[in-house]
Amino acid sequence: MKIRIFGTVPPCMKCKAAEKTVREAVKELGYKDIEVTKEDALSEEAGKLGIMMTPTVMIDKKVITVGRVPTKEEVKRAIEEIREGG
Template identity: 40%
Template structure:
């Protein structure tokens, strides 16, 4: 599984990346998590508000820092 955190480096984007990485580590899910800060790559997802969480190419969460439960739901469905 590939999880991409879209964000330009703001505090909310960094917090989202850390939260997603923590959930993946704690749950033992086999996933690669990384941040995408290149605005030219971000616009390809047609996202108007950041941060966003992309799971295997599909935008699952956008515009806010998700809770642990929301992250688990997004990456296990």
Template identity: 45%
Template sequence: MEIKIFGPGCPKCKALHKAVTEVVNEMGLNADIKKVEKLDEIMQAGVMLTPGLMVNGKLKVFGKVPGKEDIKRYIEEEK
């Protein structure tokens, strides 16, 4: 499973990274969590507001930090 977090490193981006890492660990998953900080790569992914979350190539949310239950649901949709 590949999870990408899009954002330049702002506090919300860091909060999303922390939450995703915690959810992945709680679920016992083997996931490759990548941070994408380059603006051109963020825009190519269709993220208009950061932070953004992509699971297995599907953009799930952007412009806000979702709650852990939402993150878990996004991951389960792509298992």
């Protein structure tokens, strides 16, 4: 599983907070097979994915939040749903 956080470079406060929240949620769940990456929202890849606002959190190919910092509970719930095939 891959979690991508698209934000500004250098990161703004919201982007930093989103990355911190995601990393804490992953750590609390204890899964070792989750890769978390911070990516530039102005990259070619972000453009192809239609990223328009920061921060955007994407798990695998599913967008979880756009333009705001997710809560740890939102991240955990999304991870569990995707792991269960939902």
